[in-house]
Amino acid sequence: MGFLEYAPAPESRSILQLRDRYGLFIDGQFVDGSGDPFTTISPADEQPIAEIARADSADVDKAVAAARRAYDQVWSRMRGSDRGKYLFRIARLVQERARELAVAESLDNGKPIKESRDVDVPLVAAWFFYYAGWADKLDHAGLGADPKALGVAGQIIPWNFPLLMLAWKIAPALAAGNTVVLKPAETTPLTALLFAEIVQQADLPPGVVNIVTGAGDTGAAIVDHPDVDKIAFTGSTDVGRAIARSTAGTGKKITLELGGKAANIVFDDAPIDQAIEGIVNGIFFNQGHVCCAGSRLLVQENIHDEVIDRLKSRLSTLRLGDPLDKNTDIGAINSSEQLERIRQISAIGEEEGAERWTAPCELPSQGFWFAPTIFTNVSTSNRIARDEIFGPVLSVLTFRTPDEAIKKANNTPYGLSAGVWSEKGSRILAVADQLRAGVVWANTFNRFDPASPFGGYKESGFGREGGRHGLGAYLAPASAPVRNRVLAPTDAGDDAGRPSLETQPAAGATGASESGASSGGSKPKSSRSKKGEAK
Amino acid sequence: MTLEHPVALAPADRAVQLLGGDLTEKSLRLHLEGLSGVDAVGLEQRAASLGTRSIKTTSKAWAIDTIIRLVDLTTLEGADTPGKVRSLVAKALQPDASDPGCPRPAAVCVYGDMVPIAVDALGANQGLDTGGINVAAVATAFPSGRASLAVKLADTRDAVAAGADEIDMVIDRGAFLSGRYGRVFDEIVAVKEACRRDDGSYAHLKVILETGELNTYDNVRRASWLSILAGGDFIKTSTGKVSPAATLPVTLLMLEVVRDWHRLTGEQIGVKPAGGIRTSKDAIKYLVTVAETVGEQWLTPHLFRFGASSLLNDVLLQRQRLRSGHYSGPDYVTVD
Structure with missing residues (x-):
């Protein structure tokens, strides 16, 4: 047995005390x-x-x-x-x-x-x-x-x-x-x-x-x-x-x-080894079950072959298997429905003429599994380049100039995230400025912080979370103005014991004592009545 | 340096093969400056994630024995004496007094003037290829490298003549940082030639970059390429005299260069992190990094070494624990 087949290192389940129901x-x-x-x-x-x-x-x-x-x-x-x-x-x-x-x-x-x-x-x-x-x-x-x-x-x-x-x-x-x-x-x-x-x-x-x-x-x-x-x-x-x-x-x-169909743009002056890691992290993190996943790799045409070559050898070192093993890189697909969807879209990708490559790894016989897969020769009209797959499947497209990269990156109904890889700071800023995506990562991918707002353009939704x-x-x-809530009759019936919000703005004073917190004073009265007086 | 008067460099085979026959300072500079950059955050993140691998049971036992086989047991102190060196050699020959089956380190690493003592103490046990232990000598005005080329070459020849199997040289960091890549290159080529023995064979050359003084990862990548092009058999992180010495990100970066060289030429170059690796836990992270970057075929003494002094005893303690099932203490391993 080789060293790289690390001995199993499962995290113990005994720490969990789950109820039966x-x-x-x-x-x-x-x-x-x-x-x-x-x-x-x-x-x-x-x-x-x-x-x-x-x-x-x-x-x-x-x-x-x-x-x-x-x-x-x-x-x-x-x-x-x-x-x-x-x-x-x-x-x-x-x-x-x-x-x-x-x-x-x-x-x-x-x-x-x-x-x-x-x-x-x-x-x-x-x-x-x-x-x-x-x-x-x-x-x-x-x-x-x-x-x-x-x-x-x-x-x-x-x-x-x-x-x-x-x-x-x-x-x-x-x-x-x-x-x-x-x-x-x-x-x-x-x-x-x-x-x-x-x-x-x-x-x-x-x-x-x-x-x-x-x-x-x-x-x-x-x-x-x-x-x-x-x-x-x-x-x-x-x-x-x-x-x-x-x-x-x-x-x-x-x-x-x-949803999202993020473009991960790799320029020819990118820090190549880190870009490879970023591509892997962008699409294979969490089995690709990430709405902001970098599922469309846009790579500058003059480094396409080298990037794909390096990407393949890197993917061959990923370890797929028991999610509770501390050395596992790729876990299970969440459900059989999702697995079926990933299989279907991948099959369509092949039918549409894209070239499929799958990392060599053994899939467990039980459970839902899909090996890391990349598609090359993908054109912008292919379904694998347009639909959100939500699985470990990467579509690779090429571009020649920054303008083309930006056009292709924005050419999607989604706009949740994007990535830019270049050693040139001015290029990163210029490109990021024109990408229609809520989050743009530069020389990294899938990094989250509570202080940073997250959300989408276009069909990726609206509103921001975080920060x-x-x-x-x-x-x-x-x-x-306070929203006018119209309570359905059933609702009122279910809550017969509850003070009606519409008519008794001051109700609930008795309940306030259970707060235990010294709140009584500062703002409660006003916010209570604001809520209660109905619009 | 101008185009009209290109400064020709020593025609080292690898450099000629890659850069062409008209090897000049200019062509070397163009190559080194054309290398892809290194993103520090990404590199460190990758190193940290490799460091979270969990190596247990049979894998750990294999790793522990492998670490011992990869150690260059080192003493590099101004206070070194023949007694200290003999004691070091004895430790290398029998690392664990309680277990004669314990594997041995790859080499002992000493200052040049101590080579005869080490050779004498090893006797018939010298020579990694014959199942023994190599003698490695630091040379070229180690650790600063601040001496004339003549002194550096004499230093090297002296150690080789005394019987050193391996030479650990330092590059001229001053020349490197001021952009005189050709000078660094020529010096490595000259030292390599000084490693030549009378019978035509060469002592193995490890080139110390002293990454703690090069400061940026971009510099480390350039210096690694430069050292390989000039003919180094190994690239080594540090002297151990400058902080920081070996780090996991720096070693990962050097392994990536070695991997790229192998993809390009099929040739295998060794890597030696040195200084600051003191525990089995740390050393295992390096093994994981080697195996997942260049492949586990690199985990042999011909292609990977640890430069360390206190690491061996920590590894021995872990080895005793794996064999006996309980922890022993520092009094159960010998001090050298």
């Missing part, structure tokens, strides 16, 4: 769901992990009602500095339970443990730390003095970075003073439910964070719920369109972070 997390407690429960499996071996409750619209009603109650009675009245304390506490608990969260994420999602351990979970903590600092500085968020929270935020997240997307959504929402109802993806609910335990551990007031699990129906119930003030969605462009349609005219604010801009997406200026 998980309920919905509503009003600070796990409760049964009304729909038929479903099973979440490990995509690496198709073994079941746990049974997960399915929320129907009645469950979503309860979750939204709990969030509304918590918003009216506690969270919107709490001083920002006190909200910040809760967020700091959550951030520290994430760090304390980092190993456990990383193992759970790799188990449920299929991503390599080195990514969940070194990228996902540290970024989750960083996001909560960052927005914890913002909670008492909202006056500086760029919306003028005393901006107000929006109310109840409905948040729907994808399966590619389950816990990280949760952090991107929940941290700014809570810092700005909103309460949330979040739905994790159907195939990756596990870490959101562990996060619910962290919320309990942090003693967050009940109802501030609610987590409902389920499939598209559950998501639709959140989006269509009349008492939700804001929808934040990350996922496919098709679903994003549907959300935009169904929320039109309701006054709900929305942020959509959708001050991400905070602004959960705030309205003090002078903004």
Whole structure:
């Protein structure tokens, strides 16, 4: 056996103490769901992990009602500095339970443990730390003095970075003073439910964070719920369109972070070895399940052959296999549906005449796997150059001049991210300036930081997450009119015990005591009445 | 230097092969300055990610034994004495007193005047190719390299004549940093020629770049190419007398040059990180970096070495732990 076949180094699963079944997390407690429960499996071996409750619209009603109650009675009245304390506490608990969260994420999602351990979970903590600092500085968020929270935020997240997307959504929402109802993806609910335990551990007031699990129906119930003030969605462009349609005219604010087909532009004066690493990291990081993945490699024609040659030898050293092995570079595809989609589009790529090359690696017999693949001789009209594949498949195109590179890079309905590789600083700035993409990386790729806003142009969505801009997406200026919520009759019925928001703006005074935080004074009265007086 | 009066360089084979017969300072400079740049952030990120490999059980046991075989056990102190050198040789011959089956280091590395002592102490055990241990000598006014060419060549010839199998030379960093690449080149060619023995064979030449003084990764890449073109058998990071000495990113970069040279010519050049590698854990990161950059066929003493003094004992402690299942302590390995 050669040295390079490193002996197995599996991360231990014993740190995880999972329950056999998980309920919905509503009003600070796990409760049964009304729909038929479903099973979440490990995509690496198709073994079941746990049974997960399915929320129907009645469950979503309860979750939204709990969030509304918590918003009216506690969270919107709490001083920002006190909200910040809760967020700091959550951030520290994430760090304390980092190993456990990383193992759970790799188990449920299929991503390599080195990514969940070194990228996902540290970024989750960083996001909560960052927005914890913002909670008492909202006056500086760029919306003028005393901006107000929006109310109840409905948040729907994808399966590619389950816990990280949760952090991107929940941290700014809570810092700005909103309460949330979040739905994790159907195939990756596990870490959101562990996060619910962290919320309990942090003693967050009940109802501030609610987590409902389920499939598209559950998501639709959140989006269509009349008492939700804001929808934040990350996922496919098709679903994003549907959300935009169904929320039109309701006054709900929305942020959509959708698909991408990023160009990674390599000029002939690029630092070649680092560019190769960047190409690999750009498309094979997280099995290519990255909306901002550098899935279109645009390489200057005079170095095309050398780049492809080097890329192939580098790809031959990637290690595909057990996501929990610390030496695994490429994990499992998240679901059989996704695997099928990747296979289909790759087959179309071959039919359309592109040349396919697949890294030599043995695929495990169980589970969902796809070996790193590159397509050369791709033309801009090929489907593999236009559609988001969301898998470990790279399409290689060439260009001759910077102008052509920019034109080809922008020639896509998407505009989420792009990369530029050159040793010449002036060229990087000139090209980046003309790329129509929300994020442009220079001499690196797939780097994230909570202080940096992230979001798309065109069909990649709108709104920004991260940084001050991400905070602004959960705030309205003090002078903004308050949205007119029309409560459906069923909703009112379900919440008979709840004070009607429309008619009793001052209700909930009794509940305020449970906040425990010394909030009573500073802003609660005003924000309460702003919310309650109905527009 | 102008086009009208090109300064011809010593016609080293490799350089002539790559740059053509009319080898001049100009053509060398054009080549070195035309090399692709190095992005420091990306290089360090790649090195760090290689450093996270988890080497366990059977792989670790193989790695530990391999590290020992790749060590140049070194003493380079002003206070070196014949006694110290004999003790070093004894340690190299029997690294672990509790295990006669323990592999031996590749070489002992000493100052030039200590070569006769080392040769004498090794006796019949000298010679890596015959299953023994090589004697490596630092030369060319090590570590600063600040002496005339005549002195450097005499230093080299002296060590080779005394029986050194390998010469670790330093490049003239002053000349390199002031852009006089031709001077550095010619000097390496001359030292290589001084490594020639009476029987026509050559002592192996390791070229020390002293990367801590070159400062930028771009410089390290250029100096690596220059040293290979001039005929070096090995490129070596550091003297150990300047901080920082060997680092993982610098070693990765030099391995990338060696890999590119191999792609270009099929020829294999050795790499030797030296100084600052003290623990098995660190040394394993280097093995991983070699295996994943140039391939595991480079993990032989002819192509990769560690220049180290305290590394060996840490590796021996790890080796004892793997064999016995429990940790021992510094009193269970010998000081040399």
